[in-house]
Amino acid sequence: MEMPPFQEVLSATEAYLTTLNAILPLFHPGRLLQLIHNWYAYPGRRERTTWAAINVVLALAHRRIPSDEATLRESAAHYLHNAQTVLSEVIMGNADLLNVQILIGMVLLFQGAQDLKPATMLIAIALRLAHELGLHTRSAECLDTSQVLERDRVFWIAYILDRDISLRTSRPPVQREADIDLEWPSAQPEDGAGNVAQADGTxxxxxxxxxxxxxxxxxxxxxxxxxxxxxxxxxxxxxxxxxxxxxxxxxxxxxxxxxxxxxxxxxxxxxxxxxxxxxxxxxxxxxxxxxxxxxxxxxxxxxxxxxxxxxxxxxxxxxxxxxxxxxxxxxxxxxxxxxxxxxxxxxxxxxxxxxxxxxxxxxxxxxxxxxxxxxxxxxxxxxxxxxxxxxxxxxxxxxxxxxxxxxxxxxxxxxxxxxxxxxxxxxxxxxx
Structure with missing residues (x-):
């Protein structure tokens, strides 16, 4: 399970967190950075799904970093391929939030491809795992506020992708409106997730x-x-x-x-x-x-x-x-x-x-x-x-x-x- 040097991964991840993740908050920034830190700090505890998640983040980062500013040595396709080698474990393993995030990250990558079939299949699987975790309902009240927000945001990103792929392919969406029991994302979240601003920050x-x-x-x-x-x-x-x-x-x-x-x-x-x-x-x-x-x-x-x-x-x-x-x-x-x-x-x-x-x-x-x-x-x-x-x-x-x-x-x-x-x-x- 090869990975670029820590500083390269950290730099790319920070670029991702300030671009795509800033408007579509798939990952909680602190928990994602901790996940990456633990990967390098504790080699004996490494898991293949964690490796897949980091590779998805690197692929997403690669899409948003201009080539003249890139620090990553490989292409987005390389990191996406790495994540795909773990796909069966992500799908068939225990349902957890990270597995759903991996799948949604892959859908974000395939959403920009000529052939939408991979995105169509993966969003269906991601939503089924999300249902197993109860992401579409208010079923996580025992968790702290930031964890609840992360779960809710993961579901809403899956919802966006599902509706977008449905209209682009003229095929039915997976998620039924009647099965959603969540508040919409806040227009003024305390952590600023999803916000954009003018150049002067106003x-x-x-x-x-x-x-x-x-x-x-x-x-x-x-x-x-x-x-x-x-x-x-x-x-x-x-x-x-x-x-x-x-x-x-x-x-x-x-x-x-x-x-x-x-x-x-x-x-x-x-x-x-x-x-x-x-x-x-x-x-x-x-x-x-x-x-x-x-x-x-x-x-x-x-x-x-x-x-x-x-x-x-x-x-x-x-x-x-x-x-x-x-x-x-x-x-x-x-x-x-x-x-x-x-x-x-x-x-x-x-x-x-x-x-x-x-x-x-x-x-x-x-x-x-x-x-x-x-x-x-x-x-x-x-x-x-x-x-x-x-x-x-x-x-x-x-x-x-x-x-x-x-x-x-x-x-x-x-x-x-x-x-x-x-x-x-x-x-x-x-x-x-």
Missing amino acids: FPFNFFQCRVRLARIQGEVYDFMVATRAGTMDNDQRDENIVRLNHILDDWISSIPPPFQPSSVLQAGQPNLCRNFAVLYSTHVACRTYVYRAHAMASRWMQSLQSFGRTVTRQGYIVPVPLPTPSLQDWEKLVDESRGYMRLFWAVERRDPAFIWMTACTYISGSVCLTANIMFEPCHASVEHDLSLVNLSISLLEDLIQQTGHEPLKDLRDACEELLHYAYALSPRADV
Whole structure:
């Protein structure tokens, strides 16, 4: 059970604790550091699950440390592989909190992969172990406050991942809402876990609680817009759900203070803040596009735009625009939110593969919305700016195709290029 020198591990762990663990508090900092100290101080007491936990932390740290600042000698994949060699012991051993944390840490790593199957399987196992420990209920009142908080936070991170993977894969979540008996994370925790702040340390805001609330919305979007029963609802029921879900999404985004809205984050120039909120707003825009069935993989939406583009480029605006939203105001909101997210996407300095796979689909869906908006209103003031964002999405798709050779991505690129051709043809503001 090889491990890097103590100081290297300590440095990487501290980097993890001040970045990813600061917003998604999977580990209690003091207990994690004690675990690592004990590993090096007492070689005779070493356990393989502890080794797996440290390797997961190193892999997560590696994802957040710029390459020019890295002290670890191996890659994130190396440390993840080490943890995987102990997976059967983690799953089949006694249920304890550390085993759940190991599994959730691995899900966080696999969540940023092209293939979500490993993440899908591991989150199911993690939640079953969490249920065995009673993490989803108030069953730990005999423990001290910090231990109870750690258990609760571990469960809520599993909940976030479960809802996120469910919506991204269009498969049912594991955790039922009816089985949860926990208070939501505090917006003002005494230990500051989950807080983010401006560069000068002012205006703290609890990112973690905000993300849990968005996960709850993701679950509702799945239930009412994606699940099998959603396809059996009549138009009136569907319209009611669209209105209700949009109100929930409006309430969620309006609860975020001005310093952490997309335009403010963009101007703040804080790399970690920018990345974290880019992923957050990607999830929000994804929910919005699922509610309207206006995401890039929605064949009916794409086909309606292609048909509209062919007609109006040949015959003029003789047909109504195929708005996916109940009103023009709703459409303008979707376009504005897509544009704000897409600008934030390009402001992220380190767009590593994990970031790309978690956010690219939403970026491309937003690109389709901006292209459609030019087709609908070819003289609006942001045409040139929007076209620059759209052209970047074509480059993004080309990169993904080169990496995967995935045929559906090639079809999507061709469809996006067709729509972009119509946008250029229709807009006098487009610089051909």
